[in-house]
Structure formats: structure tokens, C-alpha cells
Amino acid sequence: MNHTGADAMENKKKREIKSRQIMPEQDPLVRRSNFEEVPLGFTEEQAIIEASRCLHCKKPLCVSGCPVDVDIPGFIKLISEEKYMDAARAIKETNSLPAVCGRVCPQEAQCEKYCILGKKQDPVAIGRLERFAADYERNAGDIKIPEISENTGKKVAVVGAGPAGLTIAGDLVKKGHKVTIFEGLHKAGGVLIYGIPEFRLPKAIVDAEVEYLVRLGVEIRTNVVIGRGKTVDDLFEEGFNAVFLGVGAGAPVFMDIPGENLGGIYSANEYLTRSNLMKAYRFPEYDTPIALGKEVAVLGGGNVAMDSVRTALRLGANNAYIVYRRTEAEMPARGEEIHHAKEEGVKFKYLTAPIEYIGDDKGWVRQMRCIQMELGEPDDSGRRRPVPVPGSEFIIDVDMVVVAIGTMANPVVPATTPGLDTNRWGYIATRDETGETSRKGVYAGGDIVTGSATVILAMGAAKKAAKAIDEYLKR
Amino acid sequence: MNEIKEAFWLSHQIVQMEIHAPDIADKRKAGQFVVLMTDERGERIPLTIVDSDVKKGTITIIFQVVGKTTTCLADMKKGDCLFSVLGPLGKPTEIENFGNVVCVGGGVGIGVIYPIARALKDAGNEVTSIIGARTKDILILESEMRAASNRLLVATDDGSYGFHGFVSQVLQSLIDEGERIDRVFAIGPVPMMRVICTVTRPFDIKTIVSLNPIMVDATGMCGACRVAVGGETKLACVDGPEFDGHQVDFDLLTDRLRMYYFQEKEAVESYRCRCNGK
Ligand SMILES: Cc1cc2nc3c(=O)[nH]c(=O)nc-3n(C[C@H](O)[C@H](O)[C@H](O)COP(=O)(O)OP(=O)(O)OC[C@H]3O[C@@H](n4cnc5c(N)ncnc54)[C@H](O)[C@@H]3O)c2cc1C
Ligand SMILES: Cc1cc2nc3c(=O)[nH]c(=O)nc-3n(C[C@H](O)[C@H](O)[C@H](O)COP(=O)(O)OP(=O)(O)OC[C@H]3O[C@@H](n4cnc5c(N)ncnc54)[C@H](O)[C@@H]3O)c2cc1C
Ligand code: SF4
Ligand code: FES
Numbered sequence: 001m002n003h004t005g006a007d008a009m010e011n012k013k014k015r016e017i018k019s020r021q022i023m024p025e026q027d028p029l030v031r032r033s034n035f036e037e038v039p040l041g042f043t044e045e046q047a048i049i050e051a052s053r054c055l056h057c058k059k060p061l062c063v064s065g066c067p068v069d070v071d072i073p074g075f076i077k078l079i080s081e082e083k084y085m086d087a088a089r090a091i092k093e094t095n096s097l098p099a100v101c102g103r104v105c106p107q108e109a110q111c112e113k114y115c116i117l118g119k120k121q122d123p124v125a126i127g128r129l130e131r132f133a134a135d136y137e138r139n140a141g142d143i144k145i146p147e148i149s150e151n152t153g154k155k156v157a158v159v160g161a162g163p164a165g166l167t168i169a170g171d172l173v174k175k176g177h178k179v180t181i182f183e184g185l186h187k188a189g190g191v192l193i194y195g196i197p198e199f200r201l202p203k204a205i206v207d208a209e210v211e212y213l214v215r216l217g218v219e220i221r222t223n224v225v226i227g228r229g230k231t232v233d234d235l236f237e238e239g240f241n242a243v244f245l246g247v248g249a250g251a252p253v254f255m256d257i258p259g260e261n262l263g264g265i266y267s268a269n270e271y272l273t274r275s276n277l278m279k280a281y282r283f284p285e286y287d288t289p290i291a292l293g294k295e296v297a298v299l300g301g302g303n304v305a306m307d308s309v310r311t312a313l314r315l316g317a318n319n320a321y322i323v324y325r326r327t328e329a330e331m332p333a334r335g336e337e338i339h340h341a342k343e344e345g346v347k348f349k350y351l352t353a354p355i356e357y358i359g360d361d362k363g364w365v366r367q368m369r370c371i372q373m374e375l376g377e378p379d380d381s382g383r384r385r386p387v388p389v390p391g392s393e394f395i396i397d398v399d400m401v402v403v404a405i406g407t408m409a410n411p412v413v414p415a416t417t418p419g420l421d422t423n424r425w426g427y428i429a430t431r432d433e434t435g436e437t438s439r440k441g442v443y444a445g446g447d448i449v450t451g452s453a454t455v456i457l458a459m460g461a462a463k464k465a466a467k468a469i470d471e472y473l474k475r
Numbered sequence: 476m477n478e479i480k481e482a483f484w485l486s487h488q489i490v491q492m493e494i495h496a497p498d499i500a501d502k503r504k505a506g507q508f509v510v511l512m513t514d515e516r517g518e519r520i521p522l523t524i525v526d527s528d529v530k531k532g533t534i535t536i537i538f539q540v541v542g543k544t545t546t547c548l549a550d551m552k553k554g555d556c557l558f559s560v561l562g563p564l565g566k567p568t569e570i571e572n573f574g575n576v577v578c579v580g581g582g583v584g585i586g587v588i589y590p591i592a593r594a595l596k597d598a599g600n601e602v603t604s605i606i607g608a609r610t611k612d613i614l615i616l617e618s619e620m621r622a623a624s625n626r627l628l629v630a631t632d633d634g635s636y637g638f639h640g641f642v643s644q645v646l647q648s649l650i651d652e653g654e655r656i657d658r659v660f661a662i663g664p665v666p667m668m669r670v671i672c673t674v675t676r677p678f679d680i681k682t683i684v685s686l687n688p689i690m691v692d693a694t695g696m697c698g699a700c701r702v703a704v705g706g707e708t709k710l711a712c713v714d715g716p717e718f719d720g721h722q723v724d725f726d727l728l729t730d731r732l733r734m735y736y737f738q739e740k741e742a743v744e745s746y747r748c749r750c751n752g753k
Contacts, residue, residue: 184694185694186512186561223560223561224498225561225694228562228563228564229499229502229562230498230502250696252696256708261701261703263730263731264734266698267697267698269698270691270699273692278519278691283742286516287517287543287746288691289735289739291734362733363726363727363731363733411695412694412695
């Protein structure tokens, strides 16, 4: 018999379902001047109530919305039974970074979007429950080391320690392979460390995940950029049997308009790297400086733009603007991030695009000349294309600008790996879902294949590549 | 771990260090640099690889004490370990037999140009080097540069040694005397590189300069190091650090180097306090 979510809904109709629990958050007026995490997490009591809302559908639609097939009803049931450690372990069966995903996954577009409860009321707060279980396990300090298969004698090199690289390293080490991660920066974590701010993802969580991999036996070598010095070919020569490329889409994109190299104009990558990786928000306790803009414009409408603008507020901006060339409806950022930004006092200037920057005699940006846009015909992405309104130019006074309009592939690895095919945007071409590239024994996954996407998609790609590499090594 | 194997002062502001970094020693080429951090809270700063010893597994750096990180680095001793060293970074110098080349080094830039002069000589060039400093006491690497060149000319601003004046004047007189010069390499403070380019431009002598913008990751990820060359924006860490000097926008470089002037002062002061507290 086919039990769909709808059937379950029918069966349980009589049961009264409580309303979705609200996670406590730091007061917007307080948090806009600190870097501590904004949402505070469910209490145990709340988690139990929220877990009890789940209908335990026989054919859970939520799971089909999850890129790594977490057994959602399963772990939620364990939470409702107060078996939190078991719940965390159940998630970890398929998702190695639940404390991260519980915080940054766009659940509203994934699992929660399909939750059957969502048809009539609010869906189960799956992400928050995931976060609760993972935090519980971490705080209990009793993180179990899973069973590791017998050593296969095979060596795998993982390039890049972002979500993709960390995930595949965990999967392959458990299969008994020797895994070494090479990371260009001095700290592992990828975007989780250098991009996403502390107030959205505390770095201690990422550190704990990296520490866990080390305990599993993964070797992490930081300060090694593959393609500078050591190349992919060198790795094979050193005796690695397979290589996974999880190098992300880390190169900055600028708009190429006059004045863009003035002082005070950052790429989001630089601004966030200074603040997060180098901890410039704690200057001079940490050495790396960062500009403290008072009138700050952030260009773009994605998560990266929201992270940048909220960072600028916390660093003392009087006015922090999102300048976006379309309208709120087209903004790619998560609803939650936009909502948080608004609560904190970020101002939004829609249908606006900069065309020139004007600096002072010291070469520092002082003004931004903008033009008003209107929405025209839909473009390739299906969103209506913004077109400039003639004669609508105006000036915004600024003393800092963050350009957060996207990133592109960093050419270092493809350029130094003969025979590695890329597509026309420079992303690494893969044969299929396994991440197999045009080079034998070389696999790739995450942002370097798809372009900037999400943590969970990078992890999903890594999981598939882990399977494929394991099979390849057994051949 | 990147242990400091040797550390000594070349002049009262310039330190030479040998650092254990076998992988870098193995692969590095003239013109490339490293990014290092003294400690976990430190800044990432770029320094040129002046020399390497593959057998000992060491690289040599030479740096001038100008701010917080270089002060802190100079305070470190033989046996201490650096928090991190990343390299080799940047494009290696384009080395060919160009014919007659002139290498101009000013101040701590002499350290940066030394490996280039050596590589050019090894490639069969007739190398003339012009090195200069404010005064005799702070002139570094004179004997090394002499060995790396077919001819060495020295200038000091105050006339305490060699030619009384600037390295650019020495270059100008070589040109005026009608010497054939196929290529010039100029490394030193921004004003010096700018003047050298002004000297060579009318004669259309290709002039390579090494730019030192502020960097963060130095792997092409952040855009901090952007410079304008021939009207185009380039990332000095991956597209450089060496560029055609006649195309470089030196005004922009100068402005961008001043971006954190006040914070840099604050950092040095806060470091001095931290050290005194020790
Ligand atoms: C500010 C910001 C906010 C975001 N917010 C969200 C969010 O809320 N939710 C979400 O799901 N996604 C979010 N994303 C997107 C998400 O972070 C990325 O899709 C994800 O991190 C991609 O993972 P990855 O492992 O492919 O690459 P990355 O995380 O980019 O990691 C790549 C790693 O490889 C290293 N590397 C690069 N080149 C080399 C080399 N040659 N040798 C050695 N190492 C190298 C890099 O230093 C880096 O550490 C955000 C991204 C940013 C920038
Ligand atoms: C490719 C390259 C190679 C270099 N090689 C050498 C070398 O061999 N010897 C040497 O003495 N110097 C070299 N420099 C310059 C050196 O990096 C700076 O002097 C150093 O970063 C100063 O750090 P600080 O904290 O001591 O001083 P700060 O007080 O931070 O700064 C002093 C000055 O150094 C510049 N500076 C600051 N931070 C950086 C940074 N992260 N990157 C680049 N410049 C910065 C600033 O413009 C400022 O004017 C090189 C720079 C580059 C880009
Ligand atoms: S979370 Fe929603 S869709 Fe998933 S099992 Fe529970 S009620 Fe059904
Ligand atoms: S230093 Fe970051 S791109 Fe060059």
C-alpha cells in the first residue's frame, strides 16, 4: 500500500497539532553591536514539543527535499523520546555536519518546503531540531568515534577543506583509506571559516568538526595551495591513488566601473575574510585591520551581501544599505537573513545600481553615483531583467562599499592540471554525479563544479564522489 | 613547523632570516614570495624569498622593520617557530637571455632583486646592478650583489658611499653614455620605481617592477592586492607581483598602501604594550 504524507495527514487529522515553536533570539538592538550568535537554539522543552508535531509520515516528503537524505522522521522521533544523542547519531549517518547545516541550510527551500504540515500550517522546524540534536551532542562532549574499516593501503588527497572536502575526507577515512587534506589557508573550514560570520555560525562549531576528522585519522595540511608549488600531478607522484578537488568558487567578482579600486571598496571575500578568518572585528587584539565604515553600501542581494551588511552594522556603521538592482522578491538571500537584517536596522535600496565611485584627495571612496532600474522582460534565470531608467542618476554618500555580486572559479588548479576539462565559465567539468573528471583518478565536487551554491549541495556532491572514489580504489 | 634557523640584523632596520620550509625551498623560483604569520592572532604578510638551500630545507627572507608584524618578527629568535608560512606564491620572474640588463635595487628592495640578478646572470645576461640606500650604514648585500652581477654600481642619498645621489641618476647616466640596455628590473620603494620608469620610458627600455600592495590571502581570493596595469585591474598576488612598469598606475598603488595608516600605528603601539607586559 502506498502511504503518502497526505494519507498520514488524514489519519492524524483528529490529533491537535501545537503551533511551531519560536526559537529565542538575541534582541536586535543588542545584537547589532556584538558578534555573538543571533538565534539561541531551542530549549529541551521546546525541542520535545516541536518534535511531537511531526506526523511520522510513512512516505516522508521532507526526506525527498533533503539533498543528503537525512532520516528526518527518524531523528525527530528520537528527540521526542528524549534520546538526543541517538538523534544526533541518526543524522550523522548521512550528514556529517549537522550543527552547521542546522544553522545555514535553506530549509525553507528544502525539507521544510515539502513537510506535509506546511500545507495547512507551519512545517516542522526540521533545521532547528537538527541544530538542537547536534548541539546537544557537542555540548555533552561525548562524540563517538565510529567504526573505521581496516586499512586499505590506499591514499587519497583532498584539495580544499570546505564543506565538500571535510565531508569526503570523513567518508573515505571511515572506509579505511588514508586521507590527507591540503588547504591553502592557515585554517580549515572553507567558507564556513572565512565567509560566514560568527553571529550566524560560531567558529567553535567548525573547529569541533575539523577536530573530529583529525580524531578519525584524517591528516590536515594547511598552508598548501595546490597548483602553486605542489601540483595535482605531484600528488600522484607522491603516491596518492586518487585526488578530490573541492576548491570552491573563491575568486572575487567586481563590476568594472570607474573608481572601483578606491580605498574603502572591498570585495565581499576580502571584507568577510578580514573579519572572520583574520578576526579583524577584534582589532587590535588581533593584528589585521579592517575599515570601519560609517556610511556603508553593500551591493548584491544574496546571503553574502546580508552577511557583509550585518558585519558592517556590528562594526559601527551609522547607515548600512543593501543596494540591489532588482526588488525584494528577486533577492536570492534566505528570507530569515533578510528578516534579521531588517530587524537590525539595515536599509534596503531596491532597483538601484552603482555606475561610478567618487573619491577624495586621499583616494578614499566618498560617493557612489547610482542609476534607478526598472524590471523588464524575464532573463535566462527567469527573473525579470533590471533595465536602467534614463536620466535617473543620483548620488549616495558612502565611506565604504562591499561588492557582493558573486564569485567565480579560481583558475589555479585547472591551469596547472593538464588534461583537466573545465566548462566555459572555468568550473571543473564532471562526467556525471560521481564527480569523475576528465583526468583518471581525479574527482571534483562542490562550488568548483556547480558555481556558488550551498553547503548541503557541496556535501551531497562529496558523498557521491566518496562512493565513486571508494569503488575506483577497489578496482 | 617552520623553525627559524638563523636570524641576524643586516642593518639597524633590516633583518635576515633563514626559515625551515623544505617544500618551499624545493619549488621556489626567483621573484616568488611567501606569506607568513608570526602567531595565531597575527596578520598575514608577504615577503620575498631571497634565497633557498634545498639541502638544509631552508628559505631566506630579508625584511625591513616597518610596523607591527615586522617588529614582532624581528623580535623572534633562532629556534622560535612561525605560526605559518605559505609559498611559493606569485609568478616567477620571466628569466631569459635578454642581453644587457640592469637591476636596480633600493633599500630593502636590494634583497628582493638579489635572486633575480643571480638568475639573470645564470641565464647568460650581462648584468649591471645599481644598488642604493639613504646612507652607507644601511646598505645591504653589497658583496652578494657584486657576486651576482658583472658590474655593481652603488649610490647613497647622502654621498657617504659610492655615487652621491639616487639610483635613478646612475641609471640615467648609463643611458646618456649610450650604453645598450635591453631590459631594466627595478625594485624598491614606490617613489624609486616610479622615477626609474620615468627615466626609461623615453628610451622605450622595457622596465619590470615588483609591486608590494597590501595582501590578505595572496592566492587570488580576496582582491585586496588589486593594482591597475595598462588601465586594467590585476591581482598582484597571482598576476604578479612583477609588471611592466610603464603601464603601472603608481598613484593608485600609493593610495592603497595608505589605507590602514591609523590602524597600523595603533597596532604597533598595542604590540609594544603587549611586549612590555611580558
Ligand atoms: C558569505 C557566504 C555566506 C554563505 N551562506 C550560506 C548559507 O547560509 N547557507 C548555505 O547553504 N550556503 C551558504 N554559502 C555558500 C556555501 O558556503 C558554499 O556553497 C560552500 O561553502 C561550498 O563548499 P566547497 O567545499 O565547495 O567550497 P569552499 O567552502 O569554498 O571551500 C574551498 C576550500 O578550498 C580551499 N582552496 C581553494 N583553492 C585551493 C588550492 N588550490 N589548494 C588548496 N586549497 C584550496 C579554500 O581556501 C577553501 O578553504 C555562503 C557563502 C558565502 C561566501
Ligand atoms: C609580494 C611582496 C613581497 C614583499 N617582499 C618584501 C621583502 O622581501 N622585504 C620587506 O621588507 N618587505 C617586503 N614586502 C612588504 C611587506 O610585506 C610589508 O612591509 C609588511 O607587510 C609590513 O607589515 P607590518 O605589520 O610590519 O607593517 P604595517 O604597519 O602593517 O604596514 C607598514 C607598511 O607596509 C604595508 N603593508 C601592510 N600590510 C601589508 C600586507 N599584508 N601586505 C603588503 N604590504 C603591507 C603598508 O602599506 C604600510 O605602508 C613585500 C610585499 C609584497 C606584496
Ligand atoms: S517533518 Fe513533516 S514531512 Fe517529514 S515526516 Fe514529519 S510531518 Fe512528515
Ligand atoms: S591578496 Fe587576496 S587576491 Fe591577492
